Amino acid sequence: MSLPESPLAEPEKPGRAKRLPREVRERQILDAAVTVFSQYGYHGASMDEVSDVAGISKPMIYAYLGSKEDLFAACIHREATRLLEAIVGGIHAEEPADVQLWHGLTAFFGFVGEHRESWRVLHRQSLAQGGPFTEELMAMRERAITLVAAVLVRAGSDEGVGHAASRAGEALAAALVGAGESLADWWLDHPEETVDVIAARLMNLVWMGFGDLLEDRVWKPPIIEA
Amino acid sequence: MSLPESPLAEPEKPGRAKRLPREVRERQILDAAVTVFSQYGYHGASMDEVSDVAGISKPMIYAYLGSKEDLFAACIHREATRLLEAIVGGIHAEEPADVQLWHGLTAFFGFVGEHRESWRVLHRQSLAQGGPFTEELMAMRERAITLVAAVLVRAGSDEGVGHAASRAGEALAAALVGAGESLADWWLDHPEETVDVIAARLMNLVWMGFGDLLEDRVWKPPIIEA
């Protein structure tokens, strides 16, 4: 039962790591950092832990990514960019407003579902720090809000009416984005739900409203390419 | 310009604090702790800072409230209880569903507006910690969701219809509570808005939905005791 030197099993030789190009190491370090930060929070996480998870020694992190603060900021930036790209990629301008919204929501929740750690570090951890970290997140949120508001306002002007919606477009978009964020947060603690159920839930809430839902009027996605 | 011993100004004599009963001190310490935790987060906050803000020395905190973890848990518990009491106090069962919802929202946002620090420590900080802190928050959220769900389901059965709303009551309630939480969070970063505007915004979003709002159908609170 004692295999001190099994030559086939190679997980974590505590000795020297294989030489890899900087680019690859940086990605590995960022991945590890996202994992650790999302689990323990900024202050709770230790650089030793990050280096451990990344399978590399601490000085490498300082050499490549700088201080702990720099590392955290880099995490936020990378994950925020990825998320926004996913959302933008899911929306197509030629579709009707509700379908655009639906696809945006699906893309958003899809990303969160497949990158729970990313979302955790983005939404929970970065907000918990007062520092300059939040700015990155805020910038992303602003862009998301602008995106949603554009969809809404365009829908309003298309129909010729809807002054209330158009004028309050930004505000409503903020509310929706907020609702989406916290529903995603809620999802973190209820992983049994599927993406579509979550997305449909929010879609119904924000498009139909309780008033309609009480009368059994629900929103359903249109049948596409049957 | 040098008043080493002004007998009238008495802010923070660094010397000995006045003797006060334990009960009072505990409240002061909790108040200080909420302030500090909300500002720096759990790990970022130091007991020295708390003792400083509380105007008392560190060993007193350990004597009265126990460890840092105990102190934090005590903060969460107190603030969660206060918040839920505020909401329950604002709802009256004999009113129609939408009005109950409206009053609940108003009470909720009213509390958050007047106790921003409480909300910060509750929602942001406690979620950022993975530990047993979250449980207290979760318990409160469960109660809030149950409350909202009860309002919705009752509304559904009153009207005889609304199976969709009734059956999905809990889920929709969760979405609404989530939306409320994050709108409150958003509010922290946009303090210029008033309580009523924020509450009305969410009310419109969840009761009418975008679909209605696009057609200028908005929800307005009924005129009470004109």
Place this chain on the structure above:
DNA sequence: TCGCTTACCTACTCTGGAGTAAGGCTACGT
């Protein structure tokens, strides 16, 4: 083969902050 660069390591230093020991001051009971 030598030398240069770059990846990588062990093994520290040093500070911030949790938690405590040991003892003063004050008020009230007797």
Place this chain on the structure above:
DNA sequence: ACGTAGCCTTACTCCAGAGTAGGTAAGCGA
């Protein structure tokens, strides 16, 4: 008055964890 209970403090101990000094080895071009 004088003890004693309990409020309050200074002044530590001690450890986790950020950041670094200094050195090893692997590839690569001459």
